Amino acid sequence: MNDDLGALHTRIDRTNELLQRMLAEVAKTPSTHAIFVDAGYLYAAAGRLVAGTEDRRAFDLDAGGLIDALIDRARTIFADSRLLRVYWYDGARRRIHTAEQQTIAELPDVKVRLGNLNANNQQKGVDSLIRSDLESLARHRAISDAALLGGDEDLVSAVEAAQGYGARVHLWGIEAPEGRNQAEPLLWEVDSQRTLDLDFFKPYVSRRTASAYEPAGGRPSREDVRFVGAQIAAKWLVSRGRDTMMELLPGHPYLPGSVDQDLLVEAEGLLQYSLRGQADLRRALRDGFWDHLQAQY
Secondary structure, three states: OHHHHHHHHHHHHHHHHHHHHHHHHHHHOOEEEEEEEEHHHHHHHHHHHHHOOOOHHHEEEOHHHHHHHHHHHHHHHOOOEEEEEEEEEEEEHHHOOOHHHHHHHOOOOEEEEEEEEOOOOOEEOHHHHHHHHHHHHHHOOOOOEEEEEOOOHHHHHHHHHHHHOOOEEEEEEEOOOOOOOOOHHHHHHOOEEEEEOHHHHHHHEEEOOHHHHOOOOOOOOHHHHHHHHHHHHHHHHHHOOHHHHHOOHHHOOOOOHHHHHHHHHHHHHHHOOOOOOOHHHHHHHHHHHHHHHHHOO
């Protein structure tokens, strides 16, 4: 009996020792945070605050500099925590990166996640991406704190999902010139909230001159844009070679992302007009490109 009791005490002591070691290891493990940026909210709210407009074509955003500033701000708030990464959520046609989004994706510690853009240039699927990432990271204990820069009420479920697995969610907002640009139910749900003011964004947002994004003659017609698409196809047949261009034909009516982006950038240079968010003109550009290309084969 005494031997059995002694063996039991020995096992209990060993178990307690193991638990103490585990707790000591957990105590030494640094907390981890991540930053989640709803780019749609960022562009709209920061553009309105600094440039007086939500139209992305009307201002430039130094995304790299701003992301560094967000990381620095998080470092001061989560002083004893390490950064996992910055998640940047935006929309794109058929989820194909724009040149700007590609540049952001190449930044260190940044993950770009793309939802879709509908015909009205509205983001679709971004909120569900944020929820999926927040929930997954919290469930796997990959983060203890999440800084969420956004304002949409649809993000409430993402906050609840992360909190359900023990993560704390801190809502960051952008100063509104008037009123409020974040949904009240979202403000109620988070663990803390902070507002980034005009001085924070001023170094990273600059308004373009009207001529930089709007030609003197106003918006080009669909036929003008279609003609430019054909021009570029003719130029590329010479510069890139007929064999290279012929390889695009099986993909009609779609272009590979990199080719579509090259087409957009070159067309904007010729037109001196931004086609971002101009779904009908983008279609006219591709139509002109394909019409000329198909006529050559």
